Amino acid sequence: MGATESTESTESEREPLLGPTQSEPSIQPVYSRVYGRRWLVLTLFSLLGFMQGMVWNSWGPIQNSAKRAFEFSSTDIALLVLWGPVGFCPWLLFMWLMDKKGLRSSLLLATFFMVLGSGLRSLPITSLQVRRWLIHGGQLLNGLAGPTIMSAPPLLSTTWFAPDQRATATAVASLVGYLGSACSFLFGPLLVPAPNETTISPSLFNQVVNWDTNHIRDRIQLVLYAEFAMIAVLFTAVLLYFPSRPPLPPSVAAASQRLSYRSSICRMLSNLRFIMIALAYSIPTGVVAGWSGVLDMILTPARVSQVDAGWIGFWSTVGGCVFGVAMARFADSIRGMLKLILVLMLAGASLAATWFTLTCLSSVTHLPLTKATLYTSCILLGIFINSSIPIFFELFIETVYPVPEGITCGVVTFLGNLFTGLLLFFLTCYPTDLTWLNWCLTGSCVFSLLLILFFRESYDRLYLDVFVSV
Template sequence: MSAKLETTSPDGAKVSINIHDRNEEKALINSKAVHVIDPAEAANSLGTFKEQEPAAQRIALRTYPRRWAVLAVVALLNCFNTMIWIAFSPISNHVSNFYGEKDSATYFSGIFIFVTIPVGLVAMWSGGRFGLRSSILVAAWANGIGAAIRLASSFLPDSLIHLRFPVGITGQGVAALAYPFIMFLPTKVAAVWFPDTERTLATTIGVMANPLGVLVANLVSPMLVESCEQLSVLNLLLSIPSISLTAFATFAITSSEPKIPPTVSASQKNYPFFRGIKECITNPQYWVLMFVMGGGIGMFNTLYTLMQQLLCPSGYSNMFSGTAAALLITGGVVGATGASIFVDRTKFYEETMKVSMGLAVVFGLAFLQFVLHVGMKPWLLVTCFIFGVFGLAAYPVGLQLSAECTFPVSETTSTGLVVISGQIQTIIYLALMRTLARPLQPLYRKNEVCTLVRAAAIELLKEPPQTCGHGTLSQAEQTVEPYDYTMAVIAMSVVATLAVLVLILVFRPKLRRLEVESGGIRLLDTTATDSKKEGAPEEADLEEMKPSHAAEEEEQNDQQGKEEEKPTNE
């Protein structure tokens, strides 16, 4: 019996040794002419050789505990900024008295919606150009400075009291500049700092801080402010956490991304801004998602804004309206959390999105029908809660889908266009609802409780007036007129039904980011020159994985070498 053993000499040359028996093999091993590797050591040395192309780029992956601190800053920014936005809405009469301007609360709230659209484009560009840290700091400082300016409007001397509203609305405008930066951050933070098993959950935590801020503002503002003089206390309590968070973010957020990425996709360079915009607007699946997701955001904002005006004509009190709104958001937190955990584990993005949106439309339409009838309190509360569960569950999943189907477009761009679409559709739907609303017919006025606001105002006006330096509002300015929203409800029902049908029948996304991470698509080349690193690849992206030219040449050389060795071995 003979066998051939190949080894390498000290000078690197290959040596073939013929072994005729077992004793000769043992003698060679004992003389250390050959090196024997333990099977376990050999397997460990090979690593994942069988699972990865030899020529493929190997990337180290790692997660850092610091990712939760980054996410906490973004979530708190979202919550505090939303509270500054919404806090005046439940106490509009006191706000108007304090600032001496009719509909002051409307101006303080509306400026956020209108600022988001133009500033949103700047926020998307700067996030990709200057990095995540710059976006967080811009948002934190804008929010903190805006809160401080609005606080200053509460303590102007009597000689400058006529400037109270201009100063206050200026501070509100500065704080509004932070909103578009904040709304685009959660998906970017999730993509850059979190592994794929936590991405949707991280996005949920970041975005659900927004409705949580709405809920807290609606609960706290009426409790703190019972007269216009107490508005200064509210401004103080809102400014303290915002200013403190500004300082914390400045020192806690030290980098835009971790040194070692958590996922393969996080290691890849994104497209530059205008290339990313082009990729989004030329992607039919993204258009569907942008229309449907933007519509969902717009309808949710419209429903929440008009909740009291929809319910009071049918005899439902302000307390009941507040309860319904609280259940809507509570259900949303529950649904979004559950959906994010499910999607992170299963990767069923498309299926979860379609089921959530479909059921949200069903229960949303049921809620809109119930608001037109009296005596439906239990049904209204149940449908409102379930609508929140499925409606807000679709939100973080949809944002992740926008990043998936447009990769390697920056998440700030793909998410930003969806949010801007939502703000535009909010304006359209609010205008549509108010245009189609008709004065309530005398036959149905026996049930309405909208004008009870006027009765309460009359009772308040019997007490010593609270001037706050400007005088009180007239009784007419305290009145909430009842309207019949039947036609508006029908119109919104048609729009919602069409949107969900388009989503179910047309939306067929390709999860490009997941394909990169699963190895089904060749990694983008980020090892070239510095100029190429800053931009995206200019050739066709995301090609099916195939050996590179260098790998092909190396394979050919190996084949030639084997052919040359055959005669000597023989």
């Protein structure tokens, strides 16, 4: 056999047989960085949420004193709490502003509403009729800040925090507002005396002091001045420094392209899984918000004083905030377990709500109606419901990603305030016997648990952060 002649291959022959097709996307590198200033941004936002919650819940814990000082009725107290949910009526406008203009512009507008509302409430007008209108108007303006304050925490955490800190940042930003409403349970009854307050004197125990109406009005005025001053300072701080976003994103998800405003709304409304989890969140949290806003009125038939009712509301909300941050940190450490966490929390909330409802019917159930049982059941309820809020928020984002975080949470917080508004509206119609409120609370927790049990979870945003190279 003869030897074959050796020839060089041409350039075209050296091309690979299977080359990349035109349809394959090229993954561009994303340069990410986490900035230390994120903690300052989180602190400013959280303090605003704290004050918005405190102003919203100013009147429920001191409803007996407010009735004496400003001649409020039970309907007035319910309306003052109702203005918070009413402020969510133009929520579509606020969500559009957040999506188009960013977090800074939205937060400045919300803080301006808070300053204007707290200023109107604190004007020392002598006419009680004019004063009542100013207080109601101030509460409405504070409610207009709610759509931004309550919907922006997931957007803030995605914009500024790394994936292993997102749930924790969301928990802090979203739960501090509830901590503010809890502190109003504490500061209100401690600073404002009840009309007929029982005190301990050196000579006589359980002495009843009938406080003068002017003294009660002056103490309420002091609280209103203090809240206005704190909000004015925070508005100045946000005006001087609160960037919409960092120079570089902290993760792939933060840098990814999101859907448009209209596409986002259509995608959420056509997603059955999102509707399920949105109802599972909004019904119990909406009912609990309305229920806690008039907790003093609910506990008055059980002969619980204004101060004791304030302490019960305070510890139930504080317990939920502390436990919620701890559970969010736990969710950051083991990802992909959000549904299991929610099932456990809602099961505990259903049991605690049932216990409280049956305890208030002690004449029928013969359960012991004591401070210990009321404290324990309310604290457990607050722990389970309030601590589930940041877990819900994270699951919302994962379910409908790439819908922007602000739009997603704007929809669900609107639904929650819608149910709060419906509850308080019925309260203005039936303000005498409040037993039905406790049954609504129990039913909402059980219904939410059933929805979560049938919910099928997915983690689209987490998949992007874990499997896409940064």
